[in-house]
Structures are given as structure tokens and as C-alpha cells.
Amino acid sequence: MLARRALQWAARRGGQRPPVRGLRGSPRARSAMPSWVIDRYGRNEVLRFTRDMVFPVIQYPNEVIVKVHAASLNPIDLSMRSGYGATALNMKRDPLKIKSMDTEFPLTLGRDASGVIMECGLSVSYFKPGDEVWAAIPPWKQGTLSEFVVASANEVSFKPKCLSHVEAASLPYVGLTAWSAINKVGGLNQSNCSGKRVLILGASGGVGTFAVQLVKAWGAHVTAVCSHDAGTLMRKLGADDVIDYKSGSLEQQLKTLPSFDFILDNVGGSTEKWALDLLKKWSGATYVTLVTPFLINVDRLGVADGMLQTGVTIGSKTVKHLLKGVHYRWAFFMPSGPSLDEIAQLVDSGKQSTCPTERAITGSRSAKQDKCACWYLQQKGLNIFFSDVSNKDFF
Secondary structure, eight states: OHHHHHHHHHHHTTTOOOOOOOOOOOOTTOOEEEEEEESSSSSGGGEEEEEEEEOOOOOSTTEEEEEEEEEEEOHHHHHHHTTTTHHHHHHHHOTTOOSOSOTTOSEEOOOEEEEEEEEEOTTOOSOOTTOEEEEEOOTTSOOSSBSEEEEEGGGEEEOOTTSOHHHHTTSHHHHHHHHIIIIIITOOOTTTOTTOEEEEESTTSHHHHHHHHHHHHTTOEEEEEEOGGGHHHHHHHTOSEEEETTSSOHHHHHHTSOOBSEEEESSOTTHHHHHGGGBOTTTTOEEEESOOSHHHHHHHHOHHHHHHHHHHHHHHHHHHHHTTTOEEEEOOOOOOHHHHHHHHHHHHTTSOOOOTTOEEEOTTSOHHHHHHHHHHHHHHTOOEEESOTTOTTOO
16 A cells, blocks of 8 residues: 555656655654543543643554644544443454553544654655645544644545645544445445435535535535535535425435435434435445444443444344345445545545534633533534644633
């Protein structure tokens, strides 16, 4: 993967070979950094600002250290703060149980980052110190609400030239989640999406607004389901049909429309019981949901039983709906620098934009306003992003 991206680097620079750098650690003068952390799971009161978080060090030759200029907070961070997914994520962090218990603490939240490369590992030739980049860090790693963050080079991409760091920090996690569902799992792409009828359930959230723009850029006919308040935004983003789920029975409203080739479900719950009936039968039509019980099962039942229960659930549902002529699939966030490369091209070409309803928190906002913004994020699924994560006055 890095070799392919190195060839792309060389092509953009007239055939020059990318520089090869030796393995370097972070400056010896720095041993700690400002960070927002939690020491236990709970509500907002568990958040703690510290200037003594351990400075990240390159441990593998494919890693980079990024100085964070802006970071964002997503609904997954609020869930992780409360302990959601802790069992599965701890297994990923320490699969051989080599470390002691509670190895995740102190835990830094935040998945999105936009900043500048500070250090590169031995095998990293695609980037160099000083490059402006963006990334979405996997939830099993230390997050981005710190002055610096370490990431695999395969998780990092050059920041879109047309976006500021604050704007760029609002996109990677939701963008890659939507990209995973639509492209990696759903199989849609620029060459096969034109003319397809696509339904987005929960279209006004972060993933939904990105998904609407993405499939529209690929030529699909887009039906967006949202509240009345978000209708104008959906049309601005390119939705062909906008359905207000509060104006009557959503199922009956959608049944009056022609059948769909693809459904992205950001809502889950009872919608799954009837949404698959809206697909075209025996045509390769696909339903993809981002609301899955995997992490909940593992938290509740343990790793072995939780994974077994999850496997039985997805297997039975897949077969059940396949016999009815439609495909049923689950999707998850997938960190991917190459996918961010493609998203950056869409952003720079004007086919993808940040959502205007996303809200910024800066050090000048009062604590009361910030708590309201966090509540708003939790209710609406929007991004809150930070322009100076080293500022202790965020919350």
C-alpha cells in the first residue's frame, strides 16, 4: 500500500524518488503534552485536562507523528466515554493480554485530526515533516484531543487544499464511515452508481450528509429521509427527493416511490423490519446498516460468546434476505489513507463539502455553551470540532 502511494508521490513530483528517512523518535526535550483524557468511564465529569500526557513515540517503521491543529468530536466519542465497546476495543489493544488491566487509561478521545506531519518512521516515504494532512484514528488507539497523535501512514492522507484545518477536521471519520458502507461494503463506485436509486435513512447526520453528496457526485438518484428542519439542507446537498419522517408513516410514504437499488440505514431499530421491502428484488439491490449489535454483544456476553452471537445474527439475516432476492449487510468505520485520498479529490473538485450545521468549539466559548453543544451533538449526530486542543477551557 505504501509502495503504491509512493509511486503516486513520485508521479506528482516529476518522477523524483521520495526521500527515505531513518527511524526517528520524538524530540528528547518533549516528554509530555497537553491532552483531554478520561481515567474511567462515565459522563462528562470524567473528562480531565492534563499537561502531562505521555508524548507519543514512533514504535513501528510505518508510523508518523502528527501535530494536531484541529480535532473533532463525534457521537462515537460520547459512547466510548461511557464505556461502549470497551471489551472489544481492549481486546484489539492487547490481544495477547500481555499488559495489565485497564490499559486504556488514561484514554484520549477524538477520532478526527487535521494537522502537520512532525516525524516519520523508517518505511514512510509518502510523507515528510511539514506536510499538511488529515486522518481518522481507529477507536482502539489514543485519540486526537491532544497536541500530538501517532498514526499509521496508511491512516493518513494529504489534507484537501481548499479546506482550513478546522474544516478538514470535521470530515475524516464520518467520511470514511460512509465510504465504508457505500463503497467497501455496498459495492457502489463512480463507474456503477449512475442512475441507481439510493435511499439514505438518517440523512441529516454527519454520515448521512456525506453519503448524500457522495452518491450524488457518482450520478445516483438520491432520496433523503430527515426531519422537516433539514429539508432545505438536503436539497442544497443534492437530494432529489426529501422525505420528512415526522409528517406521517415513513414506511407508507416510501412505498409510494419506485423501488430502490441501495439503502443506507443510519437509524436502525424498527426501520430494518420494513426497509428491505423497498428494494428491487432479484436485481442485486443491497441494504447496508451502520447500526449493528457487535460491540454491545461483546460488552454484554464477553468476547467469545459475543462474537458467536454476532456471527449467528448476521448469518441468519443474510440468508433470510438473500432468499427474498436482496442483500443484507453490516458496515463499520474503516481507517484508510487511500480512501481519504479519494475523498480529498472530491472535496477539492467541489463535489463534497463540510456540512454547514457542524459546530465549532473554541476556548472563548463558555462552559455552559460547550455543554449545550455536546448535548446538541449527542441528539443530532453532528460534529463538534476544536481549533486548539491544548486549551484547557474547552469544557
